[in-house]
Amino acid sequence: MNIAIILDCRQRGFLSQAQMQNDFLRANPMLSGSAEMWLLYDADKPDVLPQMACDVRHIVWISLPENGLAEPALEALTALFDQRPAKLLLCASGEAADELATRLAYRIGGVSGTGVVKAERSETYWRVVRPAYGSRMWATRTLNGSSLCISVAATGGKTARTTPVHAQETDFSAPSAPAGWLVDFQQEPQLPDNGLHNASAVLVIGQGAGSAEQVRRLEAFARQIHAEPGCSRPVAMNAWCEMSRMLGISGVVAAPDVCIVAGASGAAALMAGIDRSEFIVAINTDPHAAIFAQADVGIVDDLDDVLSALAACYSCTSV
Amino acid sequence: MNIVVCVKVEPDLSMLSASDWQAAEQKGISYDFARWQLSGFDQSAADMALSLTDASLTLLTVGGEQTTPVLKTLLALDFQRAVRIDAGAEDLRFHPEAIAVLIAGFHHQDEKTGVIILGPQSSEGQNRQTGPLLAEMLGWPCITQVCDIRRAEDPTLLRVVRKTPEAVQTLTVRLPVVLVAGQAAQDRLLRIPTLKQKLAAARKPLDVLRAESLAKLPPVPVVTLALRNARRGAMIIEGGSPADKALTLYTGYLKSRGN
Numbered sequence: 001m002n003i004a005i006i007l008d009c010r011q012r013g014f015l016s017q018a019q020m021q022n023d024f025l026r027a028n029p030m031l032s033g034s035a036e037m038w039l040l041y042d043a044d045k046p047d048v049l050p051q052m053a054c055d056v057r058h059i060v061w062i063s064l065p066e067n068g069l070a071e072p073a074l075e076a077l078t079a080l081f082d083q084r085p086a087k088l089l090l091c092a093s094g095e096a097a098d099e100l101a102t103r104l105a106y107r108i109g110g111v112s113g114t115g116v117v118k119a120e121r122s123e124t125y126w127r128v129v130r131p132a133y134g135s136r137m138w139a140t141r142t143l144n145g146s147s148l149c150i151s152v153a154a155t156g157g158k159t160a161r162t163t164p165v166h167a168q169e170t171d172f173s174a175p176s177a178p179a180g181w182l183v184d185f186q187q188e189p190q191l192p193d194n195g196l197h198n199a200s201a202v203l204v205i206g207q208g209a210g211s212a213e214q215v216r217r218l219e220a221f222a223r224q225i226h227a228e229p230g231c232s233r234p235v236a237m238n239a240w241c242e243m244s245r246m247l248g249i250s251g252v253v254a255a256p257d258v259c260i261v262a263g264a265s266g267a268a269a270l271m272a273g274i275d276r277s278e279f280i281v282a283i284n285t286d287p288h289a290a291i292f293a294q295a296d297v298g299i300v301d302d303l304d305d306v307l308s309a310l311a312a313c314y315s316c317t318s319v
Numbered sequence: 320m321n322i323v324v325c326v327k328v329e330p331d332l333s334m335l336s337a338s339d340w341q342a343a344e345q346k347g348i349s350y351d352f353a354r355w356q357l358s359g360f361d362q363s364a365a366d367m368a369l370s371l372t373d374a375s376l377t378l379l380t381v382g383g384e385q386t387t388p389v390l391k392t393l394l395a396l397d398f399q400r401a402v403r404i405d406a407g408a409e410d411l412r413f414h415p416e417a418i419a420v421l422i423a424g425f426h427h428q429d430e431k432t433g434v435i436i437l438g439p440q441s442s443e444g445q446n447r448q449t450g451p452l453l454a455e456m457l458g459w460p461c462i463t464q465v466c467d468i469r470r471a472e473d474p475t476l477l478r479v480v481r482k483t484p485e486a487v488q489t490l491t492v493r494l495p496v497v498l499v500a501g502q503a504a505q506d507r508l509l510r511i512p513t514l515k516q517k518l519a520a521a522r523k524p525l526d527v528l529r530a531e532s533l534a535k536l537p538p539v540p541v542v543t544l545a546l547r548n549a550r551r552g553a554m555i556i557e558g559g560s561p562a563d564k565a566l567t568l569y570t571g572y573l574k575s576r577g578n
Contacts, residue, residue, distance in 0.1 A: 012485055068483055070451075071460060095439065095447075095501060096483065099463045102451040114447040132413070133348065134332045134442050135547065136340050141413055142541045181460045183476055184491035190484065225573075236506070243506045249445075250360070250502050258576055267333065268547075275549045279576060281568065282553055290337065297572055298553035301561045309565035310573075 001033035001121070004086035005052060006077065006104075008096065009041045010068060015159035016198065017092035018050030022160055024090065024152040025053040028118055031088060037167075038080060040073055042066035050160035059169045060084070067185055070099050076174030078107045081147075087121070089149040097151035104149050111145030117153045135249050135272035156255025156276050157198030194244055199228035201258040204247055204274060206232045208263020208284065208303055212240040217304070218262065224311035230254070232264045247273035262303040266291025283307070320374045320474070320494070322434045324398070325422055325449070326361040327441040328386035330354070344546050355385050357393065361438035363504035367468050368436050369397050377432075379425060381406055381418055387525065395512035395520035406530040412444040413542045419452035424533030426457065433494035434477065439463070439502060450499035457497070462490060464501030 007018055025031065036058040037049075045061060062076045077100075081089070089104060091097040098114040105112030111126060113119075117138075118129040126148045132139035196202065203222040209215045215235060222229035229245060236246035247254060249272040259277035263284060264270055271294055274280065282295035283303045292298045299306055330353035339349065357365070368376050378393055378401040380386055390401045404421050411417045426432045435457075440447040454461030467480040471491050479490045482503040512520070530536065556564045556571075 010485070067488065068485065070463070094484075095464050098447045099451045099461065099499075102448045103455050103461070106452060106455040112448065115445065130445070131547065132443065132445050132544065133340075133343075135445070136332070137343065138545045138547050139413055139444075140543045140545070179460070181493045181496065182490060183493055185488065187486040187488040189486050190482070193484065237508075239506075243503070250505060258573060271549055279572070280551065280553075281572070287555075292553045292555070294549045294551055295553040296551050297568065298555045299561075299564045299568060300555060301564060305561035306565050306568075309562035310569060312562075313566055313569040 001031060001088060002086040003031065003033055003035040003054065003088045003090060004038050004081075004084070005035055005056070005090045006038045006100065007040070007050070007092060008068075008073070009039050009046045010064070010066060011096075012192065013157070014046070014092075015050050015162065016157045017094075017097070018052065018160040019158050020093045020152050020155045021090055022050070022053040023155040024116070031119060031121070036060060036084065036086070038062060038077065040064050040076075048162035049165055051163040052160070056167050059165060059167050061169065061171045062174055063171070064174060067187065068096070069179075069182075070096070070103060071179055072174065072176070073100060074103050074107060075177065076172065077104050079175055080172050081108045085147070087147055088119070089147065091149065091151040093152050093154045101149045101151040105147070108147060108149070109145075110147035110149050111143035112149045113141065113143070114151045115153045116150040119148060119150060121148075131272065134268050136268040154253035156253055158255060159198065194228070196228045196230050196245060196247070197252045197254050199254065199256050201225070201227035202230050202247070202254055202256045202260070202274070202277070203227040203307075204230045204232060204259060204261040204264055204270070205235055205241065206262060206264025207234040207238075209235065209240065212238070214304070215240040218307060221307040221311045225260075225307075225314050227258070227260065232267070232270045249273065261291055261295065262307060264291060265289050266294050320371070320433050320477075321377070321431045322368050322371065322374050322436060323377045323379050323422075323426070323432050324365050324368045325379045325435060325437045326365060326393070327358040327438065328355055328380055328382055328389045329358050329441055329443055331356050332442055340546060344544060348544075355389055357389055357509065358438060358441050359505070360440050360442070360500070362509040363466070363507040364436045364438045364500040365393065366507050366509045367465070367500065367504070369510065371468060371470060375399055377402060379422065380404070381411060381421055381530070390525055391520060392512065392517070394523045394525065395516040396510060398523070400523065401525045403525065403527050404530055404533065405527055406536070409530070409536065409539060411539070412441070413446065414537075414539055415444070415446040415448040415452055417536045417539065418449045419456055420534045420536060421530055422449075422453050423456045425528070428533070434496055434498060436498045436500065438500050450497055454497040457495070459495050459497050460492065461497045461499065462492070463499040464503065465498045466501050466504035466507070468498065
């Protein structure tokens with residue numbers, strides 16, 4: 001099967017994006033075949049490239065404006081597809097990748113899906129699996145079409161290993177029709193993210209914290225136990241914690257080695273952001289909270305008492 | 320400036336118990352008892368539109384009669400009109416192509432719309448495709464990850480702010496355009512109407528259009544559902560004080576993990 005792995009190297013986290021594509025490829029070994037990487041870049045090509053979980057035989061470089069808008073990328077990728085058709089076009093994860101996969105499929109007459117965890121090909125149709133109903137269910141959808149263009153599910157912020165380039169490389173000159181609808185464009189760089197998505201340990205603070213002051217206190221405990229503080233959606237919506245620290249279906253997806261969930265009930269929307277954690281600890285006063293069924297170890301007790309004692313354990317070890 | 324805000328009115332999924340979800344695999348999901356509400360993903364889209372004064376705002380949804388109370392509440396804000404597209408028995412929850420076809424069909428009725436704003440996804444289908452598909456069908460530009468819109472000095476233009484992981488971008492665009500609210504705008508909640516606004520809304524029109532009067536729907540895909548099993552079954556650390564339990568957690572589990 002011809003696979004085109006589409007990766008936007010203009011994004012700061014493109015190695016994490018590549019890892020999510022690798023996670024998809026490893027979960028779908030039936031889709032093995034010869035692969036190409038179609039790499040989008042702006043001023044300079046990146047110094048390193050990700051090691052992919054398939055045999056990459058060709059790399060196509062596509063130079064684009066740095067504005068990150070989908071239109072120029074779509075025009076280039078559509079023209080490239082005409083020259084180098086592929087059965088599976090694998091975009092990365094996230095809002096930009098969802099848009100790219102959907103619109104590219106429309107333009108090449110293919111079918112598409114977003115946040116896909118599994119894909120199977122029969123003779124006449126594709127079957128794709130992705131989350132639904134607040135990530136409580138898996139929905140399997142059958143799509144009639146030849147080429148499938150998907151964005152993959154977010155699987156956390158680990159970065160792909162890098163490797164020297166051995167594959168054949170080509171530069172593709174993208175058609176560059178000016179966008180008449182875009183009258184003016186300004187941008188200010190965002191600061192690098194808070195590191196929550198690729199932290200090795202995370203403390204998730206739930207609504208059980210009770211107040212903004214208590215969240216501040218728990219964030220301090222998080223630092224003492226060498227964990228990055230995150231929060232559930234109610235905590236973020238109460239403005240007890242900044243929005244960028246929200247984990248879950250509409251926030252950060254993380255896969256830390258250790259994830260401590262304190263004072264959160266274990267709603268599916270939150271679990272979608274942390275259920276790939278290696279080891280989950282639940283702390284909650286309610287012994288019937290759903291989080292206990294989804295954790296490896298649980299403590300039924302007051303979160304402040306437990307976390308302050310846990311912080312003390314780390315302090316003793318440090319000394 | 321004519322703006323259509325496309326929203327989803329959906330059941331509050333948090334009201335369903337674990338057993339409801341387990342039964343869903345065999346019997347389908349039943350939420351007769353659930354409260355219907357504006358999708359949390361659409362609140363910022365609706366509020367962004369309301370922030371533009373002197374715009375003609377139409378609220379559009381695809382759904383059944385159960386959406387009416389929510390639409391009436393939303394009408395009490397500054398939307399001039401609400402339209403419900405009734406697709407009858409068709410289940411379009413996993414069919415963003417059909418939703419996009421219907422929205423495009425609604426636009427083609429009078430071709431007066433300059434801006435169509437949508438939320439990024441629904442809680443049920445989680446398709447995340449309707450806005451981009453709509454833009455492709457209409458041949459309009461699409462701007463995703465939008466967190467704010469403002470009027471430009473030139474009334475034929477719109478200023479759009481989008482937040483990507485790399486940058487905050489401000490685009491001045493010529494209409495028409497499809498805008499998709501971004502995840503970063505989620506902290507923007509929809510304003511609440513006053514009693515006076517609610518009383519005035521009784522006179523505003525809530526139109527119902529049959530889906531077949533707008534467009535021929537593409538074939539509805541086959542979708543099967545399976546429960547996402549995230550069970551680990553925690554081993555509960557019993558007995559003693561919170562400090563004892565914390566010590567057990569640390570020595571028995573966390574220390575060996577290098578944390």
